[in-house]
Amino acid sequence: xxxxxxxxxxxxxxxxxxxxxxxxxxxxxxxxxxxxxxxxxxxxxxxxxxxxxxxxxxxxxxxxxxxxxxxxxxxxxxxxxxxxxxxxxxxxxxxxxxxxxxxxxxxxxxxxxxxxxxxxxxxxxxxxxxxxxxxxxxxxxxxxxxxxxxxxxxxxxxxxxxxxxxxxxxxxxxxxxxxxxxxxxxxxxxxxxxxxxxxxxxxxxxxxxxxxxxxxxxxxxxxxxxxxxxxxxxxxxxxxxxxxxxxxxxxxxxxxxxxxxxxxxxxxxxxxxxxxxxxxxxxxxxxxxxxxxxxxxxxxxxxxxxxxxxxxxxxxxxxxxxxxxxxxxxxxxxxxxxxxxxxxxxxxxxxxxxxxxxxxxxxxxxxxxxxxxxxxxxxxxxxxxxxxxxxxxxxxxxxxxxxxxxxxxxxxxxxxxxxxxxxxxxxxxxxxxxxxxxxxxxxxxxxxxxxxxxxxxxxxxxxxxxxxxxxxxxxxxxxxxxxxxxxxxxxxxxxxxxxxxxxxxxxxxxxxxxxxxxxxxxxxxxxxxxxxxxxxxxxxxxxxxxxxxxxxxxxxxxxxxxxxxxxxxxxxxxxxxxxxxxxxxxxxxxxxxxxxxxxxxxxxxxxxxxxxxxxxxxxxxx
Amino acid sequence: xxxxxxxxxxxxxxxxxxxxxxxxxxxxxxxxxxxxxxxxxxxxxxxxxxxxxxxxxxxxxxxxxxxxxxx
Ligand SMILES: Cc1cc2nc3c(=O)[nH]c(=O)nc-3n(C[C@H](O)[C@H](O)[C@H](O)COP(=O)(O)OP(=O)(O)OC[C@H]3O[C@@H](n4cnc5c(N)ncnc54)[C@H](O)[C@@H]3O)c2cc1C
Ligand code: SF4
Ligand code: SF4
Numbered sequence: 242x243x244x245x246x247x248x249x250x251x252x253x254x255x256x257x258x259x260x261x262x263x264x265x266x267x268x269x270x271x272x273x274x275x276x277x278x279x280x281x282x283x284x285x286x287x288x289x290x291x292x293x294x295x296x297x298x299x300x301x302x303x304x305x306x307x308x309x310x311x312x313x314x315x316x317x318x319x320x321x322x323x324x325x326x327x328x329x330x331x332x333x334x335x336x337x338x339x340x341x342x343x344x345x346x347x348x349x350x351x352x353x354x355x356x357x358x359x360x361x362x363x364x365x366x367x368x369x370x371x372x373x374x375x376x377x378x379x380x381x382x383x384x385x386x387x388x389x390x391x392x393x394x395x396x397x398x399x400x401x402x403x404x405x406x407x408x409x410x411x412x413x414x415x416x417x418x419x420x421x422x423x424x425x426x427x428x429x430x431x432x433x434x435x436x437x438x439x440x441x442x443x444x445x446x447x448x449x450x451x452x453x454x455x456x457x458x459x460x461x462x463x464x465x466x467x468x469x470x471x472x473x474x475x476x477x478x479x480x481x482x483x484x485x486x487x488x489x490x491x492x493x494x495x496x497x498x499x500x501x502x503x504x505x506x507x508x509x510x511x512x513x514x515x516x517x518x519x520x521x522x523x524x525x526x527x528x529x530x531x532x533x534x535x536x537x538x539x540x541x542x543x544x545x546x547x548x549x550x551x552x553x554x555x556x557x558x559x560x561x562x563x564x565x566x567x568x569x570x571x572x573x574x575x576x577x578x579x580x581x582x583x584x585x586x587x588x589x590x591x592x593x594x595x596x597x598x599x600x601x602x603x604x605x606x607x608x609x610x611x612x613x614x615x616x617x618x619x620x621x622x623x624x625x626x627x628x629x630x631x632x633x634x635x636x637x638x639x640x641x642x643x644x645x646x647x648x649x650x651x652x653x654x655x656x657x658x659x660x661x662x663x664x665x666x667x668x669x670x671x672x673x674x675x676x677x678x679x680x681x682x683x684x685x686x687x688x689x690x691x692x693x694x695x696x697x698x699x700x701x702x703x704x705x706x707x708x709x710x711x712x713x714x715x716x717x718x719x720x721x722x723x724x725x726x727x728x729x730x731x732x733x734x735x736x737x738x739x740x741x742x743x744x745x746x747x748x749x750x751x752x753x754x755x756x757x758x759x760x761x762x763x764x765x766x767x768x769x770x771x772x773x774x775x776x777x778x779x780x781x782x783x784x785x786x787x788x789x790x791x792x793x794x795x796x797x798x799x800x801x802x803x804x805x806x807x808x809x810x811x812x813x814x815x816x817x818x819x820x821x822x823x824x825x826x827x828x829x830x831x832x833x834x835x836x837x838x839x840x841x842x843x844x845x846x847x848x849x850x851x852x853x854x855x856x857x858x859x860x861x862x863x
Numbered sequence: 864x865x866x867x868x869x870x871x872x873x874x875x876x877x878x879x880x881x882x883x884x885x886x887x888x889x890x891x892x893x894x895x896x897x898x899x900x901x902x903x904x905x906x907x908x909x910x911x912x913x914x915x916x917x918x919x920x921x922x923x924x925x926x927x928x929x930x931x932x933x934x
Binding site for chain 2: 273274323324328329332413435436439464466467468469470502503504505506510712713714716717720764767768
């Protein structure tokens with residue numbers, strides 16, 4: 242699989258839009274607010290770190306990458322915008338899905354996952370997952386990650402493991418750009434400390450022989466899911482140095498509650514209350530493909546249509562009076578966890594049925610119906626992110642850059658998250674692989690030639706919102722982005738006209754408002770860089786959604802409500818070409834296509850709204 | 864209102880470290896935690912759960928920012 246099959250989208254590019262000059266008129270019309278914290282940053286202090294390898298992000302991916310690189314003898318710096326073990330998505334994972342060849346059937350996992358994720362999942366990554374996941378389970382257990390009380394997240398052990406292994410931790414430091422050496426090789430990153438309550442913000446410069454991006458995924462800080470610290474910064478930084486980004490047309494659709502839509506804790510504490518973290522779940526099912534469009538389709542077509550799939554964790558609907566589905570599997574997994582160890586209070590989330598009103602026993606809160614949109618902007622776990630076509634975790638076409646975990650676009654889960662439990666261990670596996678390959682890379686290459694002029698430029702760009710006297714607050718841009726992107730009829734129920742409309746608005750924010758962002762302090766500077774990443778992601782999502790003129794998995798086009806294997810059995814990539822977003826198609830192996838001897842409906846049992854009619858009208862030969 | 868108040872803080876800084884969105888800071892004068900950026904609270908309760916003296920109060924409601932003003 243090479244990049245030869247990539248082609249450039251001939252549609253509107255940002256360059257074309259700029260030429261029209263429409264931004265100038267709008268700029269004159271917009272009043273700009275004053276930056277109350279305006280400060281020249283030329284005198285800001287700098288601190289520098291150097292190591293063989295730099296890892297950005299300290300969740301499952303970063304931790305396993307760092308430990309592996311240390312085993313290969315590399316010195317490692319790990320930087321995180323929060324605190325290792327506490328930030329990112331990693332502290333929230335509750336279930337795992339290790340593959341045990343003694344219990345499960347490899348072929349069944351492959352077939353079910355392919356059908357579930359509608360044939361665009363990477364089967365080789367799934368193989369790697371099946372080979373390695375049980376090992377990860379044992380490693381985590383040795384670290385003590387499973388010896389947790391409710392809400393004492395297993396990931397807390399990561400920090401100690403890393404310190405014991407001699408990894409230098411640089412925390413509460415927001416990374417904004419990757420450093421490239423004179424030849425374009427990625428050789429570090431720049432960022433800043435944002436906690437200026439005690440000391441003013443400092444620039445932080447980290448140089449290394451290679452960088453592994455483990456910065457996680459993102460969302461548009463939509464209410465109801467505890468991932469506001471995740472804003473696609475990794476994708477954004479990688480895109481800026483020329484990496485390809487894949488998987489943006491597919492969406493995650495975790496729900497929240499109608500009456501308290503912003504309450505992440507109320508929505509997800511059920512998973513946190515599991516005694517003994519990392520409950521194991523069994524093989525993926527054919528159709529239970531979670532995070533389906535159900536909630537969006539429910540809002541759209543008056544009622545949830547179960548035929549399009551069911552709940553987010555891969556669960557079939559709960560039947561009153563019957564044990565929760567999956568109970569049997571969990572029983573089997575006591576083989577590892579031990580008797581009496583595993584208690585899973587209410588560990589079930591049925592999104593396939595009609596909206597529920599689960600009681601909140603602690604707070605007497607009326608939570609209301611389940612509604613979608615809590616993770617607006619987030620792609621499918623283990624799918625979207627930096628593209629690597631050769632399973633090495635090295636970013637295609639960029640020297641010195643590796644990615645793992647949610648930051649890597651491995652497409653392991655294709656167009657639909659096939660069920661809880663692939664993601665955390667998947668991140669760990671990819672982290673370890675990236676750690677190994679980055680170590681080989683650093684050992685096999687001379688030290689990079691760092692250009693301090695280039696670093697100065699990046700630092701200047703980073704401080705810009707502090708130095709802008711007037712402009713737009715990151716908070717306002719974030720709210721405008723949310724209002725543009727999160728409605729279900731933009732991101733989930735797609736249509737060309739609506740996507741084009743949203744794209745025009747996002748382009749305007751990127752082109753006109755971002756250069757004029759203001760930040761009154763370190764905290765706002767962090768949010769300014771976050772919204773910049775979120776806007777870039779929004780453009781990627783809209784362009785990828787427009788480009789894929791078919792429906793598949795969580796990508797539903799009202800104007801193309803049909804799977805089209807002939808043209809779209811592929812992954813869609815975006816890449817920077819001279820300031821414009823170039824679209825690419827990465828065709829998939831013929832033998833990953835659905836069974837040609839079976840009918841369309843046998844291969845694609847989920848019926849999409851308007852699909853049958855579309856087939857009839859367009860007399861498709863299926 | 865997401866994170867609502869901090870009362871009875873003993874200054875251990877756990878909540879500052881636990882908060883993924885930098886809502887809480889330490890006041891260098893009093894050495895106590897204070898709510899610095901309430902608008903960025905995602906109501907995840909990680910601060911409350913890490914507080915040894917249960918000083919933090921949260922509510923599940925939150926007003927969304929109107930975007931009618933420009934800037
Ligand atoms: C509520 C919830 C429930 C989940 N349940 C499950 C489950 O049951 N099973 C499962 O397998 N998975 C689950 N997941 C998914 C799983 O947690 C993630 O896929 C996995 O933890 C990702 O690990 P990671 O290391 O790739 O990224 P993360 O854990 O997200 O780590 C990324 C790190 O990068 C840092 N970072 C980001 N940007 C920057 C920047 N600009 N500068 C510096 N640092 C930065 C972050 O602070 C963070 O620490 C769940 C997720 C959530 C939110
Ligand atoms: S609830 Fe979460 S986001 Fe809000 S202050 Fe506490 S830790 Fe921070
Ligand atoms: S965790 Fe509790 S005691 Fe510690 S600083 Fe925060 S509020 Fe104060």
